[in-house]
Amino acid sequence: MIARLHLRTIPQLAVLVALFVVGAATRAGAQASPQNSQVYDCGDLIREQEIDRVIGQSGTKLAFSSRDAQDPSVPGYTECDYDLPGGVVLGVAVFTGAARENIDQAWTLSQGAGAKAISGIGESALLADAPGGRIILVRVRGGRGVRVNAGDVEGSGRLDLDEVIKRVAAIVVPRI
Numbered sequence: 283m284i285a286r287l288h289l290r291t292i293p294q295l296a297v298l299v300a301l302f303v304v305g306a307a308t309r310a311g312a313q314a315s316p317q318n319s320q321v322y323d324c325g326d327l328i329r330e331q332e333i334d335r336v337i338g339q340s341g342t343k344l345a346f347s348s349r350d351a352q353d354p355s356v357p358g359y360t361e362c363d364y365d366l367p368g369g370v371v372l373g374v375a376v377f378t379g380a381a382r383e384n385i386d387q388a389w390t391l392s393q394g395a396g397a398k399a400i401s402g403i404g405e406s407a408l409l410a411d412a413p414g415g416r417i418i419l420v421r422v423r424g425g426r427g428v429r430v431n432a433g434d435v436e437g438s439g440r441l442d443l444d445e446v447i448k449r450v451a452a453i454v455v456p457r458i
Contacts, residue, residue, distance in 0.1 A: 318425065319358030319379025320458075323349055327374055327454050333364060336449045337441055341367040356381050369436025370443075371415075374450065376458050377427040385427030389419055400448070404428065404455045409444060416443040418451050426458050 324347045333342040348361040358379030364372040377385045389408060397410035397419075404420035411417075415433030422428060430447040434440075 319381070320376075321349060321358065321378075322360045322376055322458065323347075324360075324362035324374070327360070327362060327376065327457055328450060330364065332453055333366065333372065333450065336446060336453075337366060337370075339367045342372075345371075356384075358382070359384070366432075366441070368438045368440045369434060370438075370441055370446075371433050371435055372446070372450065373429070373431045374454055375429040376454070377429070378425070378458070382425050382427055385419060385421070385429060388429065389421070392417070392419060403448065403451050407451070409448070416447055418447045420451050420455055422455055422458060428454055428458065430454065 324344055330342040330344060334340045343365045344362065345365045346361065346363040348359065358377065358381035360376040362374045364374075366372055377383075392408050392410040395410060397408040400407045400409050400418070403418070404422045407418055407420045409416065409418050412431050412433070414435075415431055417429065417431040420428040420430075428451055430451045432441075432443045432447050434443065
């Protein structure tokens, strides 16, 4: 059985995730408005059973949800971290309102690091390397953004991380 891991416990991925959250924290209060900031329940974005179908295995578990630990300095940010079978961790984040600035900053950083544009998900999407895994950033209608990232903690190589994060993003994007 996989120990309860989420992206905050893996140093390389934690650094990457922090890059996406820190940027707007100091300005979020001034830019946020209740009309355009929204927080989601993880089960409304994607259910564990749906991830199981994506990976062709059962046993996905929600490891962390920001819904109960919402930071009021970054309204509109939702994070859901999952433990997948075989030592893979998956992170799903939604950025709305003031938190959208975080996805925009990540977009710029990823483009500078050689991210690849992909079509068919949201208004536009980038696929990139991330410390310890892969990441997809998606710009969505209405000034929203989605980040899906995955890392193979055990180095098993049993899952095609690009395919997993693309398929998960394709499920999440229409739900926000």
